[in-house]
Amino acid sequence: MGAVLLLTFVLTGHGLGATGFTTRLSAWLGEHALPVWTQKNDYLGPFLEDGPVLSSWISWQVLGVFAGGLLSAWLAGRMRWQIEGAGTVGRPMRLFKALVGGVLAGFGARIAAGCTSGVGLSGSAVLGVAGFVFLGAFFAAGLLASRLTGGGVR
């Protein structure tokens, strides 16, 4: 992973990410489902002016992530439909928790202007203060939340 990250910096000047894509995807979905609201929205509106989802580097990178993940999963024989962790808490609860976790992560990534990949990993690799502060807060909050909510997915 270090080699991929280093190569990304050398070739593009920035690191790897994920939520740059989900934000643009949200803006695109909003443009089609709620055009007036999205265009007026001070946060998502400017993304529409940036052009289509695939006009940004991060969207292509995420497509690559899906392709790379698929190939690795296929080579390792790890591809099968499943709801991981449903055995201990039941399917509805597991999916509910996944949804809540996703909403929290989606919201948090917009406050921090990046996620574990974009700020934590890439930001720390350039010795950015933001990267280390992110990882500290991420792991401290995660450890605490894990204790309070039954230890995550098992």
Next chain:
Amino acid sequence: MSNALALSAPLSGVLLGFGFGFVLERAGFGSGCKLTAQFRLTDWSVFKVMFTAIVFAAVGLYALEWGGLVDAGGIYVPAPYLWAIAAGGAAIGVGFAVGGYCPGTAMVGITTGRVDAIVFFAGLLIGTFAFAGLFGWVEPLTTAGELTKGDRLPELLGLPEWIVLVVLVGAAVGVFYLGGWFERRARATSEEALTESPNH
């Protein structure tokens, strides 16, 4: 960037993303169970892989800048809005502990057919819309706690970069030792539980 290495943006994005997705899946990070084991302190793969990647890239960048192959000024450093970063990082940490993924690993989880990862991904979009809807109120938080002393650790601490890198390498070695100790302890505990309960 040298001309020989210049790739079109879509191509470099797909290729580098491909490498990222491949190594994430290969490390087992498409599994929410393995990922959240880090917060149970029973499997330290997340710490180890992340720390190794950070140290490798940081040392590599330093060497390439020193050799004149990379222009340090052209490397993007996230803005140090410390309260924003801490609040967002904490929210993502809680989301990880509860939901089982972070944004990037959810995408890898989807590639292995995990429905919970698809739901997590949908949650990311809902969270983004919630943020956009509340943007008027939360906007001040996104730039809270700006650090003016410098964006990077060497400037902040007033230390040469190589000293920071040496400390970082030392911290990585420490994480491996600490993680190994926790992992052995977790394994011993689970083996004990297995031998004590005949029903298992």
